[in-house]
Amino acid sequence: MTSRRNFLKQSLLGATGSLLVPTFLKAFENPNAFAETTDKILVVVQLSGGNDGLNTIVPYRNDLYYQHRPSLAIAADQVLKVSDELGFHPALAPLQGLFDQGYLGVFNNVGYPNPDRSHFRSMDIWQTASPENYLQTGWIGRYLDANCPGCSVADRAIELDDTLSLALKGDHIKGLAMKDPRRLHKAVHNSFFHDVAQHNTADEVNDPSLHYLYKTIAETVSSADFLYRKAGTPAAGADYPQSDFSKKLKTVAQLIHARVPTRVYYVSMAGFDTHVNQRAQHERLLQLYSEGITAFVDDLDKHDRMQDVLIMTFSEFGRRVAQNASGGTDHGTANNLFVVTKPLKQKGFLNNTPDLLKLDNGDLIHQLDFRSVYATILDRWLEVSPKKILPDAYPALDFI
């Protein structure tokens, strides 16, 4: 068995601790790789489980809403009325200011044809942007593939989690999943892993599978060290609520303040699958959501970055119009979707209110295909062509 590889002549970390670009990346070196950026940033917030849209944005004037939900509907006098027909669940009070100022926009009835009511399938559909096929890549992963051919690891999309979602998996390039730069750095500096990274180089590995593995290792170490250097010991920073969700947003803010070149962040919040005893749980979740988002927006605003950041909040489906027999709701279809930046081009409710009369077997019928939202964000915010990322062309929207 002959060794086909040499020792890496220089270690990944120089004596002073500064980052040296691994040899194999030199061929693709992007001189601006670690430069600061004022490019626009997308933060995707995923509410996992199927957020009940009708109790989030409440049609408080619609009798049908109250008829379908005799005990679960939000009472009209509790609703924060923000238009003639729609209002917020009271737990969204912190967001009302954003809404009134035109920084928070709401799309109603967002979905796709032939809706799937399975969590796994519908979430895959939103993440792969493909209701028709079972893709192994996600829309943000394909964004990376199409726009990041020689990019440095820190240009990746970052997900604030231990596991990477399908949304961030491209064919060639994948996003980076981590809880925070400290944890990632610690995991990677587990000595054996780090030694393997330091003493090998991918550029002399012939086999494509093995090459991919060594490349991934090198990139992981490189990302970890870069992100730790930039944002591993952040300043005390703004006050955020004590929740897992807020903690993730705080980490995103710290990365943005540190001016890492990352363009897309992905944050999930679970618990929305409220089949049973929805009232208290949903209220708690909406509170955690609105407090977290508000703290995040305030933090970015103080650093004068909010105009560069677009937050898009979605859920894999809404819930059925009628409540069920367990004080909750079951899986539904179309749902609302929030967008936040300072300022939006269009304010308030960006399309029609939900139609509770014309239902599909008790479910809302979508009026806006979610891929239009993606296409608009890709084209106008991230400034890339949606071709190669989304299967078809979708009409652009005008909110940004």
Added chain:
Amino acid sequence: MNDDPKTKHFLNRAAFGRAPGLKTPVNTPTWIKSASHNRPIDVIPAVGGPIPMPGQRTPRDAKARRGKFLDELTQLNTTWVSQMILPDTLWREKMTLFWHDHFACRVRSAFLSQQLNNTVRREALGSFGSLLTAVSKDPAMLQFLNNQQNKKNSPNENFAREVLELFTLGRGHYTEADIRNGARAFTGWAFNPTSGTFVFRPRVHDEGPKTFMGKTGHFSGDDILHLILEDRQTAQFITEKIWRYFVHEGPPDPDIAASLAKDFFRSGYDLHKLMTTVFSSSWFYEPRFVGNRIKSPVELLAGMLTQTGGRFEDPRAALFIQRALSQVLFQPPNVGGWPTGTAWIDSSSLTFRMTVPALIFKDLATEYVAKDDGDANNATNKAATRNLNCAVDWASLAQQFTKASTAETLAALEDHLLATPTTAANRKLVATQASRSTRDDEWMKQAFTAFMSLPEYQLN
């Protein structure tokens, strides 16, 4: 085993690697025969109450039900992992695992999941036609693909669609009309929710004439399956899937695939014959196909257990690792099954994979938290154990693998554990890691763990 690369490659693909103490070289047909015993899993007793339908919860005892499902699924999952590596069932289990992905199914009843698993296990090595029919009539599959809702005058096409697209012909080899008419023929295929057995309901069956794949008749569901099997494309499709899983994850050599498909078709879809042919062909052992396939998480885990002879102290540890690596048996992401190849690998998953050996053999702590997939009904979101320890008889391994010199011992271990040679640099790292121990068994533990923490260990 230096002089027996063929056996090594064969066991890497037909099983989960070589178990310590297994005498090599291995005669392929003999091994297959000795590892084909059928042992059904029997840990979930009969159906307990009506099966929960997707997206809904039964109002009474919802919490108790969820707890019960959690326990049952955990038991079912961990039982299969333990059974998967036993020598007398190993080949049948590997094929069952392959079909488990091919006929991907996910239902909220551990009993039905167990039943489907046993159906597949029973038919895994015989005729694909029998396997297809048995799976198509299986209650778990009928429920998962909504065939209970497929009735005369209100058809549900999901089942027919997935049978054609994913299980048999593949896209582009049938029309939407075929799906519609196929669905009509499958009306009436249902199951008794109390006993969990197949039931044909004639009153909801559409007896009218259907045109399917160019033929017209008053087709029943069985007739449709028969017509599907009469199409050579089915043989081609299955052959290609077998190729991608067992031989190489890339487009098959067209001549080889055509020849295999032709024989497969002619033999009446004889799976035993097909697989024996694959494993005894010289092209199977060509270097371009050897040692470069990325293991799925379950294969990675099963390999660690097989190659050490180890067993978890708490079987739930296997479930924790499956969750962390995003492949949980009985919980495929969708009917298309799990990802393959490099889709398993990203920064965080690779880092974790390379840390698993230290976690389970050396008691390394982890802060890892598995992702909650949002489903309140998903039992495994809550399944947890702190004890990931895998007990291994290191002393016995020390006896078996120790050679005259340290270098020779390390070479023997590398040959045993890795499907492809590693770098000189890594060998030094392993040697350094192991040299910290003076006791033989401790040395062996360090060396084994280090080798299994290398990128090369991700491949088979």
